[in-house]
Amino acid sequence: MKFLHNDLNPWLALMLRRRQRFLVGALLVWVTLLAGLALLGLSGWFIAACALAGIALAAGLPSSLDIYVPGGGIRFFALLRTVARYTERLYNHNTVLTLLADLRYRVFGDLTRLDDASLRRRRVGEWLSRLTSDIDALDSLYLRLLVPPVVALLSVWIVAGFIAIWLPLVGAVVACVLTLLWLVITLGFAKLGFANSHRQVDDQEELRRLVLDQVQASAELMSYRTSDWYHRKIRSHEQQALDNQRQLAVKAALGNALLMAVTGLLIIGVLWLGSLALAEQRVVGPIMVMGVIAVFGINEVLASLPAAFVRFGASHGAAQRLNALRATQEQTRVDSLPDGEGGHALQLREVMFRYPDAAGWAICQVSLTLPAGQRGAIMGISGSGKSTLANLIMGRISPTEGDVWVAEHAPSAVTLESSAAHMGYLPQQIDLFDGSLADNLRIAKPDATDEELWQVLAQVALSDWAKRQPRQLAAQVGERGQQLSGGQARRVALARLFLRSPSVVLLDEPFAGVDAATARHVAASLDAWLVGRTAIFFVHQVDDAALVPGLAHQWRLDGGKLIHDTSF
Template structure:
């Protein structure tokens, strides 16, 4: 997709996910969820990724459990000790002989206080380090997926959408362990542990506590997730769309101002923003309800335990200190349950992010994926009745194209903008798969070649130049990472950029700006050509308008040097009209692409 087409696509609305359409039509949330892959299928790839660090995550969960257990032990033992001390003092004041060992419970209180502080610090440090490692795993996996996509798949989405996948979706999934897996497991173990501990003294209290807290746990995990599913999923889609439109509004600002459509675009952004804020408000209210429920349940169970404990005390089943200890132990459950409402109210966002990333992995792989090597000689390139149609396009980009590039031959391919020259080059480079016919190299179908072998044999100067906001040297070394400074200056001399580079204050370390924005059009074009000249092992070369923006005299001088470098290599030369081929000698044949059909010149 060209820069112009990307900018004009600002006014188009991207297709909404299937679940959004169904919800907008008034279907129930249950129907929308049931029509999508199951929860296990959606999260399974990411849970398997977490499983690679199973031992580390288990240790992190144990640290989290140790923090909660220390908090429960601290409150419970403190309540018992304070009450026992008060009762012992009252007995001594009344003249009754009494004694209390203050050293063991006092030591226990100090132990739990220090253990809670240390466990909390180590848990935060360790688990956040684990999350950063998981984030690296997630991004590495997504980079691998993106690198394997073909041009059709990449063209389906705008650059802002790919950026959102790489940042927002990954950032949503990186908390899968720390928010959605470890806390509910730890909370469940804490509920069972506290209920079992209380049951040792009064079984009825343990039973009531277990029943109430387990019901609360089910709501906080399952109920909050289902309640927040629709708005949290809509929020992800709205945020994706809003980010994309904001980025493309800035990119297309001159066109929007020129065509007086800026206010309309701003109104669209404000409407999308209002919908996002509405869903965030809904999620905030539902999360606040869950937090309030935690406080109500924890306080209610503590009050119930106190009442039942008082009855047991009157019946002589428990002592006064134990009666006080039981509700205080339950008050510490707020620490175990407190993080669940906010996390599970946003569960739909994690599910939506997983679904979107799963869809990327299900996309067709790039055409290159074989294992056959390629010999060191210059290979023959053949396109046999090749057709190409982009997904959703009204017409085919290429129709029944047959072309043979013999070893060492130079062919010019002419055509107006949009005729299909760049599409044909992308087929040859292996970025696209033909809809019909076959591309073969040295008699081997392109898809059967090892990707590394074909990339080493091919050098391609694209129409868009692909310059990054980095130094001159870094942009050149994209073609040859091991190239030394002498090699860089040599290729710059071939395109007459060496004297200019020598005058720069930072020399080869001078930054070129985003997309080469700090260079003139001719300088950017020559810099991309210099990068091609670093590909010494290339045996087939594709040049797309190499002299655009370069004056005729300079083009003739560079072409003479380029002619020597191309000796023994095959060349596919993409130009608009035959006159553009004049600077470069040795062009043996010419073809013209007209609406995707190949004609001899």
């Protein structure tokens, strides 16, 4: 039980921040259920009382019955149940949506704090599962595992206490039997279905991964004639998932069957004990009928619990996976880079880095020094380690061995706010969002004026193109910049970099995807903009020195090793 508490406690604490909303929602559920039980019991009493009064009158016996008070009560509880049900659905749906927003905000925040090495351990689809299926599983903590059992137990005790007013023994029996039943269908069935429900989420994620891999690697599978083998692998895993799901469904059905059997036997017991009390004239017939029907209505209160608790393992598994995000987060960032004119010096000392589960080193014993305000170029073929080295300098990953310093601070320990303010990076992979050109530029500077946007577009040779668009700055770039060419997308990202004022600038293939004339125009803009900043160009080869003017240092990276150092 302790490990369950430790795994679920962070998410329960997050939910309890809105405890007032949850208490109001639980109260509405409780009122709805009690109104239904009161309506059922009072209707049973009223029907029985009318029947007995009619029988007495038919037999010539004097009889009277006030139909207005119980009739008014029936109307009141019917209206209360309807209004409470509508209000509860409306209020709790809003609460659940708010809870989902809180959960996703928390998880997305955890994802943003992971370094690149941790993010690369899993596919994009697996991270998407953290934000969707795992959060949906945690959402059931409130909807199915917290409110319903608490409300059900309170309802059981209230019904038992109400019956005990006239029939103390019957009330005690109802309380004991239903409390024991509550424990069995909550704690008992949570344990019974724990392993199966835990495995069900893993099966769904694995099937999703296998199917996506099949689609993405269909050409390779056909080339190697392994498509049939892969299909069999998917079908085999699918059959295992179906078998596990069937076992889970059987256990949920067993819970429902147990609930119906126990409540059915309890109704017979209440009827028997009530008839004994009726024979001894300790209770009248309508009261006995009301008690029996009230116990019958308890079945509705408990009906949702077996299916919910038999899947408790899914919620626990989701909590474990989401907790692991925090366990693998990078170290706490506490440092800030100093403000001031000019760039910051860069220094690497015997830096080594290995990606998780990789056989060899991506970066091996790299040492370099770049004084503040100077420019350098690191050359190397694809796969030589340039992007990894750039990520080390930016602090996106931490070195396995050795030290990286930016202005005598480890970049992986610098706060994200300070890093964003003082360091700029143009990576190979460009992130543009489905919005307007202006919106994508203002990510770098939200208060930038239109004049500033046109200025940076001119610096990257995109202003003429933008002016030819019907909507100009409001032109849509499409999801991931699909409306732009690769070279245009890189220049939009570079223009976004121009809007900031970083002290350290890393440029990974800044001229990729552009023609020679455009490259020279962009190089001239970079030359003017980089004055006083510390900059490193990551390129395959410096074929045209005019594209990287002002270089003070030049290195070559091969297989993760810095094998050549030329200063000039």
